[in-house]
Amino acid sequence: MNGSRSAYTRKRILDAALRLFAVKGNKTSLREITAEARVNVSAVNYHFGSKEGLIQAIYQHRVRALNQTLLKSLDNLEEKAGSGTPVEAKDLIEAYFRPLLQHALTDTLAVPGNDPALREPHVLLRTLIMNGHSEVLQRFRLAFSRALPDMPDDELVWRLLFMLGAASCAVAGREGLLNALNPMHSEPFCPESLFQKLLTFLVGGFLAPLPGMQNAALAVKVASPQQYPGIAGP
Amino acid sequence: MNGSRSAYTRKRILDAALRLFAVKGNKTSLREITAEARVNVSAVNYHFGSKEGLIQAIYQHRVRALNQTLLKSLDNLEEKAGSGTPVEAKDLIEAYFRPLLQHALTDTLAVPGNDPALREPHVLLRTLIMNGHSEVLQRFRLAFSRALPDMPDDELVWRLLFMLGAASCAVAGREGLLNALNPMHSEPFCPESLFQKLLTFLVGGFLAPLPGMQNAALAVKVASPQQYPGIAGP
DNA sequence: GTCTATATCATGATAGAC
DNA sequence: GTCTATCATGATATAGAC
Numbered sequence: 001m002n003g004s005r006s007a008y009t010r011k012r013i014l015d016a017a018l019r020l021f022a023v024k025g026n027k028t029s030l031r032e033i034t035a036e037a038r039v040n041v042s043a044v045n046y047h048f049g050s051k052e053g054l055i056q057a058i059y060q061h062r063v064r065a066l067n068q069t070l071l072k073s074l075d076n077l078e079e080k081a082g083s084g085t086p087v088e089a090k091d092l093i094e095a096y097f098r099p100l101l102q103h104a105l106t107d108t109l110a111v112p113g114n115d116p117a118l119r120e121p122h123v124l125l126r127t128l129i130m131n132g133h134s135e136v137l138q139r140f141r142l143a144f145s146r147a148l149p150d151m152p153d154d155e156l157v158w159r160l161l162f163m164l165g166a167a168s169c170a171v172a173g174r175e176g177l178l179n180a181l182n183p184m185h186s187e188p189f190c191p192e193s194l195f196q197k198l199l200t201f202l203v204g205g206f207l208a209p210l211p212g213m214q215n216a217a218l219a220v221k222v223a224s225p226q227q228y229p230g231i232a233g234p
Numbered sequence: 235m236n237g238s239r240s241a242y243t244r245k246r247i248l249d250a251a252l253r254l255f256a257v258k259g260n261k262t263s264l265r266e267i268t269a270e271a272r273v274n275v276s277a278v279n280y281h282f283g284s285k286e287g288l289i290q291a292i293y294q295h296r297v298r299a300l301n302q303t304l305l306k307s308l309d310n311l312e313e314k315a316g317s318g319t320p321v322e323a324k325d326l327i328e329a330y331f332r333p334l335l336q337h338a339l340t341d342t343l344a345v346p347g348n349d350p351a352l353r354e355p356h357v358l359l360r361t362l363i364m365n366g367h368s369e370v371l372q373r374f375r376l377a378f379s380r381a382l383p384d385m386p387d388d389e390l391v392w393r394l395l396f397m398l399g400a401a402s403c404a405v406a407g408r409e410g411l412l413n414a415l416n417p418m419h420s421e422p423f424c425p426e427s428l429f430q431k432l433l434t435f436l437v438g439g440f441l442a443p444l445p446g447m448q449n450a451a452l453a454v455k456v457a458s459p460q461q462y463p464g465i466a467g468p
Numbered sequence: 469g470t471c472t473a474t475a476t477c478a479t480g481a482t483a484g485a486c
Numbered sequence: 487g488t489c490t491a492t493c494a495t496g497a498t499a500t501a502g503a504c
Binding site (some may be wrong): 239240274276277280453 | 489
Binding site (some may be wrong): 051129133134137138141153154155157158159160161162163164165166168169170173178179180182187194196197198199200201202203204205206207208209210211212 | 273278358363367368371372375387388389391392393394395398399401402403404407412413414415416419421427428430431432433434435437438439440441442443444445446
C-alpha cells in the first residue's frame with residue numbers, strides 16, 4: 001500500500017509550509033514551499049486542493065483541539081450548574097474567550113512566539129469558521145440564550161459577533177492597529193493582562209441593557225432616525 | 235505641459251476601477267480595469283504604485299470626508315460642553331461610531347448599494363488607517379481621556395481597539411460571519427437598528443468597571459452597574 | 469492511488485526602451 | 487509619461503511513471 005508514502009509527502013509539505021509560514025507569513029509562495037519540501041508543485045494541489053487548503057490544513061489540528069477544549073469546558077460548566085439552572089453569562093464568556101485568546105496568542109504555531117498570518121485581523125476568525133468552529137459557536141449560543149432568556153435572538157447573535165470582533169482586534173492589535181492609536185508603545189505585553197481587559201469589556205458590552213430601554217440607566221438616547229439612510233450633510 | 239493628459243489618464247483609471255469594484259469587488263483584475271479604461275496596464279502602477287494604491291486612491295476622498303465629519307462633530311461637542319467640562323464618553327462614542335458605521339454601510343461607493351470589499355472584515359479599518367484616520371483617532375482618544383480621567387491610558391487604548399473590532403464586525407457581519415452564528419437569519423437588515431445594537435454594546439463595554447474592581451468608580455460616573463430587568467445573574 | 473513533469477493561463481509587479 | 491516586454495506567482499490540466 002502506498003498510503004504511508006502519501007502520508008509522508010503530505011507531512012513533508014506541511015512541515016515545510018509550517019517552517020516557512022512561521023518566518024515569512026502566509027505570503028510565502030507555493031514554489032518556495034515545494035522547493036523546501038523537495039516536492040513537485042502539483043503535489044500541494046493534489047493533497048490540499050489549493051494554497052488556502054494547505055493553510056487550513058496547518059491550522060486544522062490546533063483549531064480542532066481548541067474546539068474540543070471549548071466544548072469540554074462548556075460541558076463542565078453545565079454539569080456543575082445542574083440541568084435546571086443555566087450557566088451564568090459571564091462564566092460563558094470567560095469559558096469561551098480565554099481559550100480562544102490563549103489559542104490565538106500563544107498556541108499559534110509550533111515555532112514558538114510567531115505567526116504573522118494570525119496577526120492580520122480576522123484571519124483568526126476565518127480559520128476558525130473553516131474548521132468546524134461553527135458548531136462550537138452554536139453550542140455557546142444556546143448556552144447564552146439559556147443564561148439570558150429575555151434577550152432577543154437577534155440581539156444575542158449580534159452581541160456575540162461584536163464580542164468576536166473585539167477579541168479579534170485583541171489578537172491583532174499588538175501589531176499595526178495599536179500603533180495607530182498609541183504611537184508611544186507603553187506597556188510590555190502580557191497575555192493575562194490583555195485577557196482581563198478584554199473580559200471586562202466583553203462582559204460590560206454583552207450585559208448592557210437592551211437598546212431602546214428608556215428606564216435602563218445605560219440606555220442610549222435614540223437619535224434622529226432621519227439620518228438613515230443616506231448621506232447627511234458635508 | 236502634459237499634466238492635463240496625466241490627470242486625464244488617472245481619472246479614466248479611477249472611474250473604471252470605481253465602476254468595476256462596485257460590481258465585482260476589489261478582486262477585479264487590473265487588466266479588466268485597464269481594458270475598461272482603455273489604458274495600458276502599467277499606467278496603474280505608474281499613477282498609483284500598485285493595485286492597493288489604486289484602491290486606497292478610490293477611498294481616499296470619502297475617508298477624508300469622514301475624517302472631516304468626525305473632527306467637526308467632535309469640535310461641536312467640545313464647544314457645546316464648554317472648555318471646562320469634558321464631553322461625556324457615551325456622546326463621544328456616538329459621535330465617532332455613528333458616522334463611521336454610516337460611512338461603512340451606506341456611503342461605501344458612489345455606485346449605490348454595494349461595496350463587496352468593505353464587507354470583508356477589517357478592510358474598513360485598514361483603509362481608514364491608511365488615509366489619515368490616525369490623527370482623528372488621536373483626537374478622540376484625548377477626548378475620551380478627558381471624559382474618563384481615572385481610566386489608565388493603557389486600558390483606554392485597548393478599549394478603543396476593542397470597540398473598533400466590534401464595529402468592524404458590525405459592518406462585516408452581514409455577509410459571512412453572521413451565517414456561522416445564525417444560519418436562520420430572518421430579520422431584515424436595518425442600519426439604524428444595527429447601530430443601536432452596536433452602540434449599546436460599545437457603551438456597556440467601554441464603561442465597564444476596570445478589571446479587578448468589583449464596584450468601580452468608573453461605573454459610578456454613569457450609573458450603578460445594573461442590568462436591565464429580567465436578565466439573570468449577579 | 470500517488471506523484472512527477474510539463475504546459476497553459478490570468479494575474480500583479482517591474483525594468484527598460486521610447 | 488507611456489508602453490513593451492518580462493518575470494513570479496497561483497491555479498489548473500494532461501500525460502505518464504510507479
